[in-house]
Amino acid sequence: xxxxxxxxxxxxxxxxxxxxxxxVEKQLSLQLYRPIHLLSLLGITLACGLxxxxxxxxxxxxxxxxxxxxxxxxxxxSSAYVRKALVVSQFTASLVxxxxxxxxxxxxxxAKSRDMGYNKENLLDIPVTGNMIxxxxxxxxxxxxxxxxxxVALSSKRMLESGDNGTGITWQGATDTEDVLIRxxxxxxxxxxxxxxxxxxxxxxxxxxxxxxxxxIITQSFAKLMGGGSxxxxxxxxxxxxxxxxxxxxxxRYGNMYEVNNNxxxxxxxxxxAKHMYVSMKSGTAVSQTLAEIEQVLKKYNPAFPFEYQFxxxxxxxxxxxxxxxxxxxNIFSILAICIACLGIFGLTAFTAEQRTxxxxxxxxxxxxxxGIVQMLSKDFLRPVLIAVCIxxxxxxxxxxxxxxxxxxxxxxxWGVFALAGxxxxxxxxxxxxxxxxxxxxVNPIKSLRTE
Numbered sequence: 001x002x003x004x005x006x007x008x009x010x011x012x013x014x015x016x017x018x019x020x021x022x023x024v025e026k027q028l029s030l031q032l033y034r035p036i037h038l039l040s041l042l043g044i045t046l047a048c049g050l051x052x053x054x055x056x057x058x059x060x061x062x063x064x065x066x067x068x069x070x071x072x073x074x075x076x077x078s079s080a081y082v083r084k085a086l087v088v089s090q091f092t093a094s095l096v097x098x099x100x101x102x103x104x105x106x107x108x109x110x111a112k113s114r115d116m117g118y119n120k121e122n123l124l125d126i127p128v129t130g131n132m133i134x135x136x137x138x139x140x141x142x143x144x145x146x147x148x149x150x151x152v153a154l155s156s157k158r159m160l161e162s163g164d165n166g167t168g169i170t171w172q173g174a175t176d177t178e179d180v181l182i183r184x185x186x187x188x189x190x191x192x193x194x195x196x197x198x199x200x201x202x203x204x205x206x207x208x209x210x211x212x213x214x215x216x217i218i219t220q221s222f223a224k225l226m227g228g229g230s231x232x233x234x235x236x237x238x239x240x241x242x243x244x245x246x247x248x249x250x251x252x253r254y255g256n257m258y259e260v261n262n263n264x265x266x267x268x269x270x271x272x273x274a275k276h277m278y279v280s281m282k283s284g285t286a287v288s289q290t291l292a293e294i295e296q297v298l299k300k301y302n303p304a305f306p307f308e309y310q311f312x313x314x315x316x317x318x319x320x321x322x323x324x325x326x327x328x329x330x331n332i333f334s335i336l337a338i339c340i341a342c343l344g345i346f347g348l349t350a351f352t353a354e355q356r357t358x359x360x361x362x363x364x365x366x367x368x369x370x371x372g373i374v375q376m377l378s379k380d381f382l383r384p385v386l387i388a389v390c391i392x393x394x395x396x397x398x399x400x401x402x403x404x405x406x407x408x409x410x411x412x413x414x415w416g417v418f419a420l421a422g423x424x425x426x427x428x429x430x431x432x433x434x435x436x437x438x439x440x441x442x443v444n445p446i447k448s449l450r451t452e
Contacts, residue, residue, distance in 0.1 A: 002049035006041060024325055055082065083348055087384045088391070090341035091425055095392035096399065097334030098421040103400045103413065104327035108320050110411045116316070117252030117263065118159060119196030122150075123312035124279040124294070125158060129305040132298070133272050136188070142297045143279065148290035150282050151194035154274035156186040159195060160315060162255040163266070171226055172234040180225065183266035184238075186273045192217075192249055194280045202232040202247030205270040212270035217247040222265035236267065243267075257319050258407040278312075338425070342432045349381055349433045360441060373441035374434060381433035382426070389422050396421075 013030060021027055031037055126132075132139065133154070140152045157163040165183045189205040192198075200220065205212050216236060223231045226245075236243045251263040281290050295307040353360070360373055397413060404410045 002045050002052065005048070006045040010041070023328060083351070084384045087341065087344045087348055088388045090337065090344045091385050091388035091429065092392045092395070094334060094337040094341045095388060095421055095425050096396045097330055097337050098424060099392070099396040099417055100400060101327060101330040101334050102417045102421060103404070103411070104323060104330055106411050106417070107404065107407065108323050108327065111257050111407075111409060112317070112320060114253060114257075114409070117197070117250055119280070120159075120312040120316055122281040122283055122285075123195070124281065124291075125310045125312055125315060126277040126279060126294075126298075127308055128154065128274050128277055130302040132277060132302055133274060135301040136272065136277075139297060139301050140190075142300070143294060146290070146293040146297070148282055148285040148293060150280040151190050152280075153191040153194040153278050154188040154272055155191060155276050155278060156271075156274050158276055158315070159252065159278075159312065160254050160319065166239070169236060169238045171236040177225075181264070182222065182238075183264060184269065185266060186269050186271035188272060188274070189270065191268070191278070194278050195252070196280075197252060198250040200248045200250055201230060202245070204247060205268075209270050209272070212246070214241065214243055215246045215270065216243040217249055217268045218245055219249055219263070219266045220251045221263055222267060223248045225265055238267075243269075258409050260408040262409075338428060341425075342428060345381055345385075345429055345432050346435070349377070349435070349437060352377065352380065353437065353439070357443075360443070364441075370438070370441040374437040377437040377441075378430060378433050381429065381437075385426055385429045389425070393418050393422070 010030070010032070017028060017030065032041070136154060143149045143152050163183045163185050165181050167179050167181055169180065169182045170177050187205075189207055192204060199217075201223075202217070205215070205217065218226075218231060218236075226234060231245045231248060234245050236245060249268070253262045255262045255264070279294060281287070291309070294309075298305075298307055356377075363373060363376075396418070401413060404413070
């Protein structure tokens with residue numbers, strides 16, 4: 001049986017591997033021709049076969065032939081406990097995997113639902129190539145004239161990136177600021193409108209970059225560092241140059257999505273030293289048509305380079321790719337663990353129903369109902385599941401609490417996750433156990449009592 005299972009498992013692996021490679025974005029292969037792999041497969045097959053046959057062989061060989069031939073009932077010994085222990089371990093593993101899946105899912109949703117401080121919907125990120133900076137003004141005019149574009153701007157960094165940063169920055173009225181880390185970005189005047197950032201104080205940048213060569217706009221978090229009163233009009237000394245604060249813009253989140261305070265202070269400069277062009281599309285426009293119009297404009301001014309783009313919301317979702325893959329894997333393992341656990345309890349119910357055939361027949365003759373017999377049998381099967389719940393809950397709580405410590409911005413482990421997981425497992429176990437219980441309870445008692 002173990003040999004047949006090994007052969008089937010290899011075929012299943014060959015079928016599943018392409019899907020797994022797509023999920024984890026790797027190119028793994030079985031490489032069965034390698035001696036180490038063949039020896040490992042053979043070793044696993046032998047180990048499984050020997051372990052599976054070891055206990056029943058020793059158990060059966062322990063019987064005394066004279067007592068068996070005389071019809072004297074043998075003591076059950078520890079066999080019942082071994083069967084129930086296996087069912088308990090199977091359901092414990094199932095519960096831990098289900099709880100892990102639910103916790104990972106909730107953590108991802110928790111992080112993704114944060115207010116990012118800017119509008120990432122209908123926003124296109126296009127890498128700057130060729131003549132896109134020198135021809136930015138006509139490119140912008142043609143894009144705006146197409147009808148489907150809301151705004152266009154350049155930026156030195158992606159919104160989700162931490163960006164360039166540095167220390168040694170001081171400002172008016174502050175002390176001990178030399179080691180404070182400040183992010184800085186180079187943008188064009190329409191950047192804030194394009195990204196949906198709100199100008200809270202002062203004014204935005206002028207289209208004439210020379211007029212703003214020594215001006216800067218800072219974020220809310222930077223304004224708080226500068227102390228009381230409005231920061232507009234104050235000066236910031238950065239690497240030998242003095243900049244005047246002309247505006248304050250709302251904070252936005254970037255960098256580590258699981259960090260609590262990932263809206264660190266930043267300052268903006270009116271400069272076309274850019275690596276990314278952001279294009280915000282009007283809501284309700286046909287995306288495919290708008291993309292074709294953008295491509296046509298860029299081909300006109302930048303024909304030597306292909307049209308490449310990414311949607312900002314897709315870049316945002318990609319930040320959670322690792323955890324989502326982990327969640328899918330945990331989900332797969334939980335399904336496999338549940339299937340194995342259900343096979344265990346299915347076998348246990350079949351064995352118990354077979355052992356109690358006469359008892360069930362007598363109870364029916366004496367007036368027991370089908371529902372009463374099902375409840376009697378199911379009660380025994382529910383006990384190992386409840387024991388598994390008692391073991392799995394603290395174990396899963398400890399494991400997932402330790403896992404969540406890696407995230408500053410995280411969920412709380414409430415009782416709802418454990419209640420849902422416990423309900424799923426108990427429900428599945430009861431449905432599985434009831435299948436044989438109903439079958440045994442519906443057998444004609446005359447046939448049951450004729451059984452030797």
